[in-house]
Amino acid sequence: MNDKELIDTEDQNLAPVYQKFPIVLEKGDDCYVWDSSGKKYLDLMAGYGVSLLGHSNEKIVQAISDQAKQLTSCHGSFYNEQRARASININKITPKHLDNIYLCNSGAEAVEAALKLCKKHSKNKIISMSGSYHGKTIGSLSLTWSPKYKKSFKPLLDDVDFISFGSSDSLSEINDETGAVFLEVIQGESGVKFASVEYFKQLQEQCTKHNVLLVVDEIQTGLGRTGKMWAHEHYGLVPDILCIGKGLAGGMPVGAMISRSDSTNFSLGEHTTTFGGNPLTSSAINASIEFLLSNNIINNAEQSGEIFLNGLKKLKSEYDSVRDVRGLGLMLALESKFPIKDLLFDGLNNGLIMLYSGRTILRFLPPLTLNEAQVNSVLQILNTLLQNSKKD
Ligand SMILES: Cc1ncc(COP(=O)(O)O)c(C=O)c1O
Structure with a gap:
């Protein structure tokens, strides 16, 4: 052609x-x-x-092509070494208290998984930020700010409220009626928008005080993009749930949601996906994390x-x-x-x-x-x- x-x-x-x-x-x-x-x-x-x-x-190409010859698909109902190794590698680079990984195929899916987990653990309202971008599926779109993406798809989820990103005054809206806060530490789609260290300190305090889950979306900012493994490290934030994606598998479609196994976890059959954690993507995750850490x-x-x-x-x-x-x-x-x-x-x-x-x-x-x-x-x-x- x-x-x-x-x-x-x-x-x-x-x-x-x-x-x-x-x-x-x-x-x-x-x-x-x-x-x-x-x-x-x-x-x-x-x-x-x-x-x-x-x-x-080169390392990622080699890993994918080796694995393609071995086994490309292995549903989550069976075990596979590449997937097991991917879980070890993801655990190695994510905060220690987050030990439970849900593997999926895109950023929006990781956000959807986080959203479902928050809904499972609290019936309270969810807060998202002005300027935020979390994806375009119905759930993740409900957390995304831009009216232009949402206008043709209403009604979306009605239990999401938006507060002003970076404004300390708006943090009083995080209260006992709040179940979770979704946050991009640096807003990418909005044009690389920052908030102050002081703002994040207050946000963390509010979440702790009112027992609110802090969901940090590091799909764009994560894996070293900002000069630290995670952007939230620059601000001393402690996520309850972390969403990652983009470069995690060196260009293969991927997403992952990581939570605490003792408090925020799915149970059997509650949330699954056919391709999540397949051996091909898992081999790419392994090669990517190994390359990231050793170079x-x-x-x-x-x-x-x-x-x-x-x-x-x-x-x-x-x-x-x-x-x-x-x-x-x-x-x-x-x-x-x-x-x-x-x-x-x-x-x-x-x-x-x-x-x-x-x-x-x-x-x-x-x-x-x-x-x-x-x-x-x-x-x-x-x-x-x-x-x-x-x-x-
Ligand atoms: C912060 C953030 N969250 C979620 C997403 C959605 O990821 P995906 O496009 O892989 O569904 C993106 C994509 O750009 C993003 O930047």
């Missing part, structure tokens, strides 16, 4: 739910991807943060992230069109005073794939293997793009 045929075929046959770039990607290697014409791009989007350990990471990846995210953020700050000081820059580790954003659509497309022309959040925010979620030279080349291209947009 040539590019035109291929694009037309996708457009005709698939649900039109994605904002498409007119580019056909053919292969990837670490921080780079290539399109069908052979053009090379530095990938700062990494499939919305999925290719955490780089595209086609100084999180330190690299911290260091490259710092250089990246400093470079963005310099751009902000030089260009009036830049309203704000922010980030932690390799989760970063540049907020413009103007729509960034042209910058996005100019970026593509210059070999840079970037992500957007709304109309004015460029978001960067590159592989955590991004090195200093690559950061510098990104900054150089951004400088050129901002320079050119000044002339327009």
Whole structure:
């Protein structure tokens, strides 16, 4: 198929739910991807943060292909060594008090599982945050803030209230009537939005005081993205339930919800899924966690992230069109005073794939293997793009 045929075929046959770039990607290697014409791009989007350990990471490819020859599917009703090892590996990197893992196939499924668990343990209201994104299934959508995603699907769950993310005043709404709070520590889809250490301290106190389950969604922020294994570590938060996904299986579809076996747990048959914890994905989880832990990846995210953020700050000081820059580790954003659509497309022309959040925010979620030279080349291209947009 040539590019035109291929694009037309996708457009005709698939649900039109994605904002498409007119580019056909053919292969990837670490921080780079290539399109069908052979053009090379530095990938700062990494499939919305999925290719955490780089595209086609050798160790992960090897693990998947070895396992594919052995056994790909093994329902949860049987035992399998890859799944057992995945549980050990996930336990190794998650907080000690969280010892019970539910394996599934996407972030939204991990959030759904957490939601069901909260409903099982409390009939009280659930609180979510303004600006939050937790997925688009009916349950996770009920916890997601954006009215534009929700408007066609009402009524959603009616026991979810939203409070203002980052506002200490709103924390009084967490009270004895609350069963659980769902939280993204740094809000990704909203444009890399932060709250203060003091706010999180108060939020944790409120949850403890009123016996409220704190569900931390680290689907985007987790696994070293922010320069620590978990973003909640930056703020001293203690989750009762943790949701993870994205890069956990090196690009294979995955989600996981981790809770306390002694207090928040499912029982037989309450929540299951056909593919969860299959040997193929489990082998990818094992290779990913082993790679993450043995290659100084999180330190690299911290260091490259710092250089990246400093470079963005310099751009902000030089260009009036830049309203704000922010980030932690390799989760970063540049907020413009103007729509960034042209910058996005100019970026593509210059070999840079970037992500957007709304109309004015460029978001960067590159592989955590991004090195200093690559950061510098990104900054150089951004400088050129901002320079050119000044002339327009
Ligand atoms: C914080 C957060 N939660 C949940 C999700 C939903 O994950 P998925 O798209 O894998 O269902 C996402 C996806 O971007 C996310 O960023």
